[in-house]
């Protein structure tokens with residue numbers, strides 16, 4: 001269900017916006033999020049994307065390993081470059097290809113918090129998503145480092161939710 | 172008797188199975204849609220909707236629905252591919268094709284092509300389709316491995332194969348209820364609604380003889396598909412195998 005939902009959202013977006021997948025056509029991109037034991041294989045073929053299980057152990061052209069926080073932040077528009085600076089991500093292969101996938105994921109209106117919380121049963125994912133949205137605005141306004149601010153806030157949410165800016169005024 | 176295969180729970184000559192399956196579908200064709208609704212309590216529509224939603228089919232695509240029967244999937248695919256696309260409904264049985272054509276005409280659809288063909292020897296070019304589907308058809312095919320190879324051949328690179336078929340129920344309690352329903356209720360429905368108990372007895376038996384989820388997945392991979400996974404629907408009563416030619 002997880003893979004199917006992502007696949008459907010990506011293809012809906014690609015199709016509605018006539019996105020040219022030339023740069024990633026015929027590529028296998030593996031995306032691994034260790035903390036939640038999630039590995040997704042993105043396969044770009046026939047002008048569409050498939051999100052598959054890799055039974056035959058095909059070698060990926062690009063392998064991305066990232067933390068859960070980075071994975072979530074991608075869906076909110078964080079770029080691969082930003083994540084590389086934060087050292088929260090490892091990429092084997094073309095960074096451009098990884099970026100194109102990241103851009104597709106962030107544009108495709110996938111409700112990743114909902115999906116992740118279904119996948120892991122982890123409601124913290126919802127909070128992280130909310131924190132990210134809140135922080136993205138404030139960091140952009142303050143001209144600060146987006147990734148740094150996100151990491152701080154995520155840590156606060158996870159460790160001490162009551163001190164998070166996100167919940168201020170609600171307690 | 173030479174080489175044998177199963178026809179429901181009976182063992183029959185390999186060469187005889189196709190003719191026996193033909194008799195079943197000749198007999199049920201006229202009442203097929205009604206019986207589908209009665210037997211599955213309408214759930215087959217949800218399974219088919221799920222299949223279409225999983226297909227990745229877009230406007231302009233070319234789709235082949237094998238063993239397409241009365242045309243439920245073809246009709247839905249036709250909507251997805253639009254006038255620029257193409258849908259072919261193929262089936263081995265002329266009575267089922269006749270019902271399919273009638274059904275699509277009743278829906279105002281005149282541009283789906285109908286082709287009488289055995290899934291084991293498809294009369295289509297290599298790499299011709301973006302999607303090939305077969306719903307509740309594969310278990311009736313004598314040489315399944317050969318049919319799967321044909322499906323691989325006619326798909327384009329990046330094409331999707333969708334196999335919707337009865338499968339192995341995951342939960343033992345559900346399995347018991349389902350067995351009771353299949354062998355005691357379905358044939359009686361067949362007798363009552365279609366005056367044909369035997370055909371519906373065969374349908375119930377053929378489901379049990381069909382490979383389970385994992386076995387079918389391996390058969391699909393053996394046919395050449397690089398990727399295959401399945402989704403259990405209604406507790407595994409039905410499974411959708413989705414494979415990609417890469």
Ligand SMILES: C[S@@+](CC[C@H](N)C(=O)[O-])C[C@H]1O[C@@H](n2cnc3c(N)ncnc32)[C@H](O)[C@@H]1O
Pocket residue numbers: 192196207237238239240241242243261262263264267288289290291305306307308311312313
């Ligand atoms: C249970 S019906 C399914 C019809 C339709 N796909 C649906 O889902 O409602 C099975 C169909 O498989 C067809 N069939 C059986 N053996 C076949 C074969 N070897 N090649 C192609 N079609 C076959 C039958 O004629 C019948 O129309």
